[in-house]
Amino acid sequence: MPALDANSLRRAYTDFFVDRGHTHVPSSPLVLTHPTAPMFVNAGMNQFVEYLNGELPPPYKRATTVQKCVRLSGKHNDIAELGKTRRHLSFFEMLGNWSFGDYYKEEAIEMAWELCTEVAGFDGDRLWVTVHETDDEAEEIWRDKIGVPAGRIQRLGKENFWEMGDTGPCGPSSEIHFDAGPEWGEPGGPAAGSGDRYVEFWNLVFMDRYRNPDGSFLPLPSKNVDTGGGLERWLMLLEGVPTVYDTDAVRPLVATAERISSKRYRAGDERVDTALRVIGDHARTMTFIVNDGIAPSNEGRGYVLRGVIRRAVRLAYQLGVERPIGSELVMATVEHMGEAYPELKTNADVIADVVDREEARFRTTLRTGSQLLEEELEKGRVSGATAFALHDTFGFPVEITEEIAEERGAPLDRAGFDKLMAEQKQRSRDAGKTVAIAASGIEGYRQLVDEFGTTEFTGYTEYESAAKVVAILPGEDEGKVEVFLDRTPFYAEGGGQVGDTGTITSSTGTLRVLDTTAAVPGLHRHLAVVEEGSVAAGQEVTASIDAHRRDAIRRNHTGTHLLHWALREVLGPHVKQQGSLVGPDYLRFDFSHHSAVTPEQLAEVERLANERILDNEPVRAYETAMAQAKEAGAIMFFGDKYGEVVRVVEAGHKSMELCGGTHVNALGMIGPIKVTQETSIGANLRRIFALTGEGTLDWIAERESLLTTTAALAKAAKPEEVPGAVERLLQRQKGLEDEVKSLRAQLASGEGKELAASAVDGVVVARRDGLAGEQLKDLAVSVRNEPGIRAVMLAGTPDGERVALAAAVAKDSGLVAGELVVEAAKITGGGGNAKAPDVAVAGGKDVSKIDDALAAVRATLGR
Numbered sequence: 001m002p003a004l005d006a007n008s009l010r011r012a013y014t015d016f017f018v019d020r021g022h023t024h025v026p027s028s029p030l031v032l033t034h035p036t037a038p039m040f041v042n043a044g045m046n047q048f049v050e051y052l053n054g055e056l057p058p059p060y061k062r063a064t065t066v067q068k069c070v071r072l073s074g075k076h077n078d079i080a081e082l083g084k085t086r087r088h089l090s091f092f093e094m095l096g097n098w099s100f101g102d103y104y105k106e107e108a109i110e111m112a113w114e115l116c117t118e119v120a121g122f123d124g125d126r127l128w129v130t131v132h133e134t135d136d137e138a139e140e141i142w143r144d145k146i147g148v149p150a151g152r153i154q155r156l157g158k159e160n161f162w163e164m165g166d167t168g169p170c171g172p173s174s175e176i177h178f179d180a181g182p183e184w185g186e187p188g189g190p191a192a193g194s195g196d197r198y199v200e201f202w203n204l205v206f207m208d209r210y211r212n213p214d215g216s217f218l219p220l221p222s223k224n225v226d227t228g229g230g231l232e233r234w235l236m237l238l239e240g241v242p243t244v245y246d247t248d249a250v251r252p253l254v255a256t257a258e259r260i261s262s263k264r265y266r267a268g269d270e271r272v273d274t275a276l277r278v279i280g281d282h283a284r285t286m287t288f289i290v291n292d293g294i295a296p297s298n299e300g301r302g303y304v305l306r307g308v309i310r311r312a313v314r315l316a317y318q319l320g321v322e323r324p325i326g327s328e329l330v331m332a333t334v335e336h337m338g339e340a341y342p343e344l345k346t347n348a349d350v351i352a353d354v355v356d357r358e359e360a361r362f363r364t365t366l367r368t369g370s371q372l373l374e375e376e377l378e379k380g381r382v383s384g385a386t387a388f389a390l391h392d393t394f395g396f397p398v399e400i401t402e403e404i405a406e407e408r409g410a411p412l413d414r415a416g417f418d419k420l421m422a423e424q425k426q427r428s429r430d431a432g433k434t435v436a437i438a439a440s441g442i443e444g445y446r447q448l449v450d451e452f453g454t455t456e457f458t459g460y461t462e463y464e465s466a467a468k469v470v471a472i473l474p475g476e477d478e479g480k481v482e483v484f485l486d487r488t489p490f491y492a493e494g495g496g497q498v499g500d501t502g503t504i505t506s507s508t509g510t511l512r513v514l515d516t517t518a519a520v521p522g523l524h525r526h527l528a529v530v531e532e533g534s535v536a537a538g539q540e541v542t543a544s545i546d547a548h549r550r551d552a553i554r555r556n557h558t559g560t561h562l563l564h565w566a567l568r569e570v571l572g573p574h575v576k577q578q579g580s581l582v583g584p585d586y587l588r589f590d591f592s593h594h595s596a597v598t599p600e601q602l603a604e605v606e607r608l609a610n611e612r613i614l615d616n617e618p619v620r621a622y623e624t625a626m627a628q629a630k631e632a633g634a635i636m637f638f639g640d641k642y643g644e645v646v647r648v649v650e651a652g653h654k655s656m657e658l659c660g661g662t663h664v665n666a667l668g669m670i671g672p673i674k675v676t677q678e679t680s681i682g683a684n685l686r687r688i689f690a691l692t693g694e695g696t697l698d699w700i701a702e703r704e705s706l707l708t709t710t711a712a713l714a715k716a717a718k719p720e721e722v723p724g725a726v727e728r729l730l731q732r733q734k735g736l737e738d739e740v741k742s743l744r745a746q747l748a749s750g751e752g753k754e755l756a757a758s759a760v761d762g763v764v765v766a767r768r769d770g771l772a773g774e775q776l777k778d779l780a781v782s783v784r785n786e787p788g789i790r791a792v793m794l795a796g797t798p799d800g801e802r803v804a805l806a807a808a809v810a811k812d813s814g815l816v817a818g819e820l821v822v823e824a825a826k827i828t829g830g831g832g833n834a835k836a837p838d839v840a841v842a843g844g845k846d847v848s849k850i851d852d853a854l855a856a857v858r859a860t861l862g863r
């Protein structure tokens with residue numbers, strides 16, 4: 001029988017139990033909501049807790065699953081074993097089957113044995129079983145019904161009692177182990193030998209009781225079976241490979257780690273191998289955790305995820321990888337596991353983005369943090385203060401620092417670290433600035449929405465609103481807080497429009513809001529600093545936006561709509577918005593169009609928009625059904641997503657768009673529009689910048705001042721006289737240039753006479769530095785014009801860097817000026833037109849060759 005691979009094993013297991021009356025239930029997400037649920041699902045039974053406890057009647061008596069599991073917290077945390085043993089992973093898939101008060105020990109054991117030996121292909125002679133020390137019944141079944149020799153059945157204590165957590169269903173278990181052979185350790189069976197030799201791969205739990213938090217047990221309403229086998233362990237044994245990392249389920253991701261780090265797996269360096277394994281393992285773990293909606297944060301699940309991403313990044317860094325690796329790890333996982341878990345494909349970009357951002361955050365301090373840690377490690381111990389600095393300033397989760405310290409045999413002062421952490425928490429409590437919610441990150445925001453609803457936006461009509469503080473959370477940047485109100489006039493950045501700024505004031509203090517964004521859709525997050533006193537959750541506050549800034553923003557926003565309309569009028573209806581930025585100082589608008597917009601077209605666009613403004617029609621905004629808006633011809637931006645109810649903004653009677661932004665009440669409020677720039681930003685993509693209101697007025701004032709300065713420089717009494725004055729200046733300049741030219745000619749002819757006097761047989765070959773090509777040519781011509789001169793060749797460097805060459809020959813000389821000059825130019829690394837008859841110029845590069853060049857021409861001319 002050929003060994004099963006991951007896909008066929010999942011299928012074979014599921015089919016086997018479905019054939020025996022089990023309902024195939026999909027894997028649950030990694031995060032469950034039952035009060036006793038572990039942080040991350042750690043076993044297939046988690047999603048069935050209500051049925052096992054008898055809280056809900058099970059919809060089926062028998063079930064089978066392939067369940068995503070993460071073991072990085074609580075009772076089942078395998079982080080210390082990761083990459084070091086042959087069989088531990090932080091993310092794995094658990095094969096399982098259940099009986100909810102239906103079959104019990106006998107049938108469970110019989111089916112398990114049949115599947116192992118007849119379907120999966122395990123050699124029954126190499127299997128060992130363990131039972132709980134009290135479980136005579138299970139032992140008898142194995143020995144008498146199945147026929148496992150008594151010598152391969154062993155009894156164990158707590159190892160054969162399975163509990164989900166400190167609270168929850170549990171029971172005695174019976175485990176099946178595979179003897180991998182003497183090369184993996186001492187004999188003696190699972191009770192005596194190592195877990196690497198006697199590999200436990202299937203756990204059958206006879207779940208009959210409930211553990212209370214105080215450790216006492218209650219009987220469960222029914223006797224259940226809960227089995228679980230790690231898919232990757234089965235594969236390791238069936239494929240006969242040394243570790244779970246070498247199976248077809250995980251090896252491709254270790255290969256990704258190899259590619260990223262340019263290090264080879266199993267090339268003799270155990271530390272490299274361990275790092276590559278952990279990176280491969282973490283690729284799967286981070287991908288699946290983010291896929292189930294968790295974002296990195298400083299608490300709870302988000303913190304575990306943060307640790308996973310940062311550990312992978314740090315391990316890669318240790319292997320010499322300085323570039324970002326997150327999205328590569330995610331994409332490799334998606335590619336490898338997307339068939340079994342299609343939702344990974346749908347979410348791939350989002351997952352990669354979340355991981356990338358976390359990585360980027362960590363990378364800013366990774367190098368300095370690593371250095372600090374290295375210095376400390378050299379001292380042989382890691383102090384609490386350093387561990388705290390690494391955590392607080394450099395973003396090293398203390399668990400990671402601890403792992404590194406341990407690996408290097410240096411003790412870490414965890415108590416010292418914990419003390420500093422506690423002090424920091426106390427400080428922020430004392431400041432009275434924050435209120436704790438159980439979770440952080442996206443989850444925390446969702447929790448806020450669940451508890452308090454979304455934020456009521458009052459800012460379409462109010463600049464100042466009375467509100468209540470729902471929560472204040474620490475911001476990502478030190479010293480900043482995130483403030484959530486029940487209602488707010490602060491617009492949250494969106495649809496191209498920037499977020500509002502302003503103040504939030506309570507009876508005890510003032511916060512200055514630096515920006516407003518949506519934490520999750522509908523939840524306005526005010527990013528603020530404490531300006532005075534303190535503000536706390538639950539307080540009544542006055543939330544005021546910076547009205548002057550907002551007015552400028554709304555002028556630009558309505559202005560954007562008018563320009564969009566005018567561009568379509570002038571260029572055609574193919575013009576579509578591709579993006580925009582609406583801030584207080586200017587607006588930027590990107591649109592599709594095949595060629596540059598001409599100055600005339602731009603002027604026309606500007607004119608049309610300003611015409612609308614002068615018409616001063618009202619701006620109306622209202623909500624309506626999507627279908628209706630479409631029918632009325634509202635413009636919907638490419639890429640935007642709209643719900644059923646949409647907000648329509650009519651900027652006068654010509655422009656109608658779907659938009660959630662804030663706008664002026666009547667077009668006249670926009671003030672003058674000025675398009676200041678038009679550029680290309682890609683194939684068929686154009687971008688314009690424009691100003692409105694005060695922006696345009698400032699622009700005009702600035703232009704005016706430029707003109708005034710110019711007038712003063714041009715000695716014009718008034719700006720109107722500038723053109724006349726500049727024209728006069730230009731004329732004068734022309735007169736002066738002519739004069740300079742004729743003076744130069746005179747000078748040249750003087751020098752020409754001198755040079756001509758040095759002629760031998762009517763030939764002058766000379767060096768002249770400091771003259772530009774044109775001047776050198778004039779000089780050559782004036783030499784040639786002297787009586788008796790046949791040929792002139794001049795060369796020199798005008799500036800010490802380049803070479804200028806000029807030749808002139810008399811008409812009846814039989815010589816070609818171009819040939820002379822090109823011959824010389826070539827020697828100095830340049831070239832010119834060899835055909836030029838009487839006068840020729842050329843350039844060269846190598847100044848050191850000028851004299852050689854002249855010598856060559858001299859030889860040619862027989863001198």
Ligand code: SER
Nearest residue numbers: 043203205226227228
């Ligand atoms: N819950 C048990 C385990 O995780 C059997 O599924 O091992």
